[in-house]
Amino acid sequence: xxxxxxxxxxxxxxxxxxxxxxxxxxxxxxxxxxxxxxxxxxxxxxxxxxxxxxxxxxxxxxxxxxxxxxxxxxxxxxxxxxxxxxxxxxxxxxxxxxxxxxxxxxxxxxxxxxxxxxxxxxxxxxxxxxxxxxxxxxxxxxxxxxxxxxxxxxxxxxxxxxxxxxxxxxxxxxxxxxxxxxxxxxxxxxxxxxxxxxxxxxxxxxxxxxxxxxxxxxxxxxxxxxxxxxxxxxxxxxxxxxxxxxxxxxxxxxxxxxxxxxxxxxxxxxxxxxxxxxxxxxxxxxxxxxxxxxxxxxxxxxxxxx
Ligand SMILES: [Zn+2]
Ligand SMILES: [Zn+2]
Numbered sequence: 001x002x003x004x005x006x007x008x009x010x011x012x013x014x015x016x017x018x019x020x021x022x023x024x025x026x027x028x029x030x031x032x033x034x035x036x037x038x039x040x041x042x043x044x045x046x047x048x049x050x051x052x053x054x055x056x057x058x059x060x061x062x063x064x065x066x067x068x069x070x071x072x073x074x075x076x077x078x079x080x081x082x083x084x085x086x087x088x089x090x091x092x093x094x095x096x097x098x099x100x101x102x103x104x105x106x107x108x109x110x111x112x113x114x115x116x117x118x119x120x121x122x123x124x125x126x127x128x129x130x131x132x133x134x135x136x137x138x139x140x141x142x143x144x145x146x147x148x149x150x151x152x153x154x155x156x157x158x159x160x161x162x163x164x165x166x167x168x169x170x171x172x173x174x175x176x177x178x179x180x181x182x183x184x185x186x187x188x189x190x191x192x193x194x195x196x197x198x199x200x201x202x203x204x205x206x207x208x209x210x211x212x213x214x215x216x217x218x219x220x221x222x223x224x225x226x227x228x229x230x231x232x233x234x235x236x237x238x239x240x241x242x243x244x245x246x247x248x249x250x251x252x253x254x255x256x257x258x259x260x261x262x263x264x265x266x267x268x269x270x271x272x273x274x275x276x277x278x279x280x281x282x283x284x285x286x287x288x289x290x291x292x293x294x295x296x297x298x299x300x301x302x303x304x305x306x
Pocket of ligand 2: 063065143213
């Protein structure tokens with residue numbers, strides 16, 4: 001799995017940072033890509049990447065501020081032109097009002113899509129996806145309008161089959177291997193075997209926490225505590241700007257230090273960065289982070305595997 005950042009700026013588009021959006025490539029795990037937020041000109045950013053809009057099957061919107069939604073109508077509309085005849089539904093998750101925002105804009109621009117949109121409007125903490133492979137949870141944050149963070153939890157998967165051991169019994173690779181992997185026990189030559197004796201240990205699933213616009217509150221520490229990957233806003237990179245963060249309902253680097261002191265995340269990405277900081281401030285911030293996690297300040301088009 002990998003994530004690519006399309007917009008990493010706060011509030012307004014800047015020369016080197018577009019407004020917020022990033023896309024997860026879960027093709028291997030789920031045969032889908034997922035987009036989080038869709039700031040203005042996100043579709044223009046996509047043109048400079050290998051991301052295929054038709055592969056984006058789910059869009060998660062954190063909140064209705066302009067810098068997180070103004071790219072939606074253009075993206076959804078262009079996606080119609082890229083699809084084959086086959087309909088390919090998009091599911092959009094977001095706070096109350098997201099459906100009206102999209103439908104009114106499509107109506108006023110006389111845009112009729114060639115595919116359907118299913119809306120899941122969120123008003124409180126909820127499990128919004130629960131499949132065999134993955135669960136997604138929405139968490140209310142503390143911004144100046146309703147805003148949700150998300151946690152993606154991949155479930156643990158069965159280990160790999162020990163083909164050598166099965167061959168010793170005389171079971172050759174074939175469709176029967178799938179049955180052994182899927183079922184707890186299997187019968188061969190009149191004997192019953194436990195499948196677990198032929199499987200390596202379960203593979204743990206990854207947990208990804210996404211924290212968009214919010215001010216700091218102590219429950220944030222719990223949301224990110226068990227995550228392997230954290231993508232969090234950090235509008236204010238300098239500790240001296242903490243008062244701006246408090247006033248504007250955003251996070252400051254001091255809050256990130258608090259969040260990370262309890263976390264065992266492998267990778268942490270800071271995004272939604274104010275345009276006031278230059279490269280040397282970024283370098284200084286990374287140098288002064290005291291954490292066992294690898295911490296990165298995201299830039300537009302950065303791509304990371306995890
Ligand atoms: Zn924002
Ligand atoms: Zn906002």
